[in-house]
Amino acid sequence: MQAEGFRRYVEPEIEVLLRVARTLAGASDADDLVQETLVRAWRSVDRFDGRHPRAWLLTILRNTNMSMHRRHRPASVDDVASFANARPAFGIDPSSTEDRVMDSFLTEDLERAVQSLDAKFRTVLLLIDVDQLTYAEAANALGVPVGTVMSRLSRARDRVRRHLRPTFAAAGGHR
Amino acid sequence: MIRTIRMMVMCHWSARRIQRYLDSDPAALLDDAEIRRLEAHLAECDKCRAATIEYRQIDSALSRWAARRMPDPDSVTHMHEVVDRLVRGDLQ
Numbered sequence: 248m249q250a251e252g253f254r255r256y257v258e259p260e261i262e263v264l265l266r267v268a269r270t271l272a273g274a275s276d277a278d279d280l281v282q283e284t285l286v287r288a289w290r291s292v293d294r295f296d297g298r299h300p301r302a303w304l305l306t307i308l309r310n311t312n313m314s315m316h317r318r319h320r321p322a323s324v325d326d327v328a329s330f331a332n333a334r335p336a337f338g339i340d341p342s343s344t345e346d347r348v349m350d351s352f353l354t355e356d357l358e359r360a361v362q363s364l365d366a367k368f369r370t371v372l373l374l375i376d377v378d379q380l381t382y383a384e385a386a387n388a389l390g391v392p393v394g395t396v397m398s399r400l401s402r403a404r405d406r407v408r409r410h411l412r413p414t415f416a417a418a419g420g421h422r
Numbered sequence: 423m424i425r426t427i428r429m430m431v432m433c434h435w436s437a438r439r440i441q442r443y444l445d446s447d448p449a450a451l452l453d454d455a456e457i458r459r460l461e462a463h464l465a466e467c468d469k470c471r472a473a474t475i476e477y478r479q480i481d482s483a484l485s486r487w488a489a490r491r492m493p494d495p496d497s498v499t500h501m502h503e504v505v506d507r508l509v510r511g512d513l514q
Binding site for chain 2: 250253254257258261262265266269277281282285286289314342353354357361372375376377378379381382384393397400401404406408411415
């Protein structure tokens with residue numbers, strides 16, 4: 248019964264955990280972090296009430312990351328570059344023509360804009376806009392209130408937008 | 423003059439809500455009255471409308487990073503194997 252519940256809670260969240268682990272700990276440590284998170288989740292599953300498994304797992308992931316003595320090290324420069332430059336995965340729908348046009352303007356500048364953010368702003372931006380977490384899930388992953396997530400996210404996006412202003416101006420004819 | 427000041431106040435009010443409007447996150451939804459007020463402002467303010475379009479384009483570009491960076495299938499498989507070993511008692 249415990250095993251059944253554990254699978255039901257954990258298996259749908261494995262990809263999310265891997266994404267968030269890469270954002271918090273970097274690509275090279277993500278697998279170790281998720282594996283240790285799963286081990287700790289298994290040990291504590293009998294105390295889990297079954298509600299909000301993703302929030303439960305993200306809290307364990309954050310605590311595991313801290314206890315593994317890794318400082319919160321949001322996506323490194325290399326990680327950000329690999330987000331932007333990687334080819335679409337097989338089966339991913341190609342973007343629309345308009346998106347591709349904007350991509351050609353945005354890709355490099357966006358990468359630079361994200362890299363230029365302070366770590367705490369960049370991490371929130373990546374968790375929400377790349378890893379697709381909700382505000383509450385990002386708050387769980389970081390151990391901060393939702394209001395802090397919203398404030399950092401807003402400032403991160405404002406800075407990215409400001410950084411991209413010349414790009415948007417240059418692309419004006421395509422919008 | 424009054425119209426200009428009213429517009430500036432609305433721009434300030436809207437700037438604090440545009441991202442929440444676009445995100446529709448369950449933790450910070452705008453209410454119906456706020457949505458109507460914001461949409462009415464966006465319809466008449468070029469500057470705020472342009473900001474909304476830019477936020478949307480940034481969000482769209484970033485969400486495509488996610489699509490291109492799916493976790494390594496080997497890592498996903500490995501984690502499923504970890505789950506199997508945990509429930510079998512092979513891993514403590």
